[in-house]
Amino acid sequence: MPTDSALDAEATALDAADPLAAHRDAFVGAESSLVYFDGNSLGRPPRATADRLARFVTDEWGGRLIRGWDEAWMELPFVIGDRIGASTLGSAGGQTVIGDSTTVLLYKLLRAALDAQMTADANRVEIVVGRDDFPTDRYLVEGIAAERGARVVWVEVDTARGVDADLLRAVVGPRTAVVLLSHVSYRSGFLADGAGLTAIAHDAGALVLWDLCHSAGSVPVELDAWGADLAVGCTYKYLNGGPGSPAFAYVAARHQSTLTQPVQGWMGAADVFSMGPLYRPADGMRRFLSGTPPVLAMIALQDTLDLLEQAGIAAVRAKSVALTEFALRVADGILSPLGVRLASPRDPAERGGHLTLSHPSMRAVTARLWADDVIPDYRDPHGLRIGLSPLSTSFAETLAGMRAVAAAVAREG
Structure with a gap:
């Protein structure tokens, strides 16, 4: 010793x-x-965040008032989303957005993926998730399965590890619609093989939703290179956005026009300010927004992104x-x-x-x-x-x- x-x-x-x-x-x-x-x-x-927040309150919020929406705030979820994508997620632009909480974004993307899969093939009614995944992930899977008449398939894992290739191969098949995976296990810290597990799910005809909460900003992620479909992660851990700072969502460009997110709000509409009688989703990542973006809660993220881009x-x-x-x-x-x-x-x-x-x-x-x-x-x-x-x-x-x-x-x- x-x-x-x-x-x-x-x-x-x-x-x-x-x-x-x-x-x-x-x-x-x-x-x-x-x-x-x-x-x-x-x-x-x-x-630096203390100064940034103070300047925002006095200069942008206090100085520009409602004009801030036209001048910057409407695009902020996409600007910061693209910075997160480039610096930490291995994502090309136009695929990442800042939105709601982790739970809400996981719900939106998981439900959208399941609906798309069940519409394309009525036999695909299974959602695969690890038995030791973070509680939110497991609770959402159970709730969405009950809501949509789907079935949960549990991956039994060693709590000192996580889902690996052998475990995933054993549970996916022609009835699998979506696989929800944690890149880094919240309990053990197990680092999953992003590319390998994505390929296994795709070989079975399933879509993959990655939970990046314990990896974004700490572990390299290569969503585009993996061929990932969807991902969600929080920003208050290694991205230092502060308590309850909003989560990010990634949707691969190839899926953006075909997925229907279930929480239809005015910020996801094609013409936000038309206030029209019917909802028509926007193109691109805007369609995955629902309500007014949490502008103040996004401000703090930029200082850690500066450091990550430098390092x-x-x-x-x-x-x-x-x-x-x-x-x-x-x-x-x-x-x-x-x-x-x-x-x-x-x-x-x-x-x-x-x-x-x-x-x-x-x-x-x-x-x-x-x-x-x-x-x-x-x-x-x-x-x-x-x-x-x-x-x-x-x-x-x-x-x-x-x-x-x-x-x-x-x-x-």
Whole structure:
């Protein structure tokens, strides 16, 4: 087991060699002694966002008032959507839009895909989803299946992993309409094979909807290269948009004219201001909007997108892997002797930006750590998630947090 001094020296060396180290100073609170292990749930705010929001209130909202819609705000969901697509999703322009919450956008796209598939082939009545996917995904699948007379097919998974090729092949077939997949599993951090799983679903004649909530901004995504059909992701994790910031939706260009989204609102109409008697959907991604875009809630996203565009997603991923590998080495040295086991893939090629550590006392450990300004989160059964945000987390912070975890386990265990 490495000595304390050896670990300190390693963390110091890694921070000194980190090409993204300077970006840490861009975030509020990064200079404090608080250890933040929950950037995979809510990212730290960029310092620049406070000024951006203040300018928006005084200059755009206060200065331009209703004129802001004609001058910029109507197009903002598409402008920011395209920036997210280019910097983090591997998506060409015109396929990504900022809209509602993750839940609402997942509902829209899943329901639209199912309806299209059932219309084309009445036998395609099955929605495939992982048994350990995030609750929203599973609840939506159950609700939409009941609503449309479809059937849920569950993929039984190891909670320390996720859906892989063998598991997916075993459940898709001529009755599969849509497959809903998580790129990074919320519990274990398992990183799915985007291209491989998309191909398996397509070979079965199914459409694929990717949940990118735990990968966008941390793990490279190549939606166009995968041949993906649809995707949804949130913006308050690695994109640092703030609590409840709106989600994004991706619809491949080849599907945009054929999918009918089920929440028909005025902002998705072909002529928004005609106020006509009948709904006619707009062309392109506008048809996937419903109500008035959340302009104020989109503003904060731009500062992290600036940083991501400067750094490049490949460098962000390299830092992410380095952070989780370092945390794992520390865990092997100081937590394994305490009975803590890894509940995530050990291979970094199969792992996203967080680790889950399992021990029977982790719920109490989490509460103790929060009281001491060390902030991981807890997930049943017995899982402590260590979320490491590459732009805002240092190796020294990671080491301090892992030592705090070890001390808390020792006290509670």
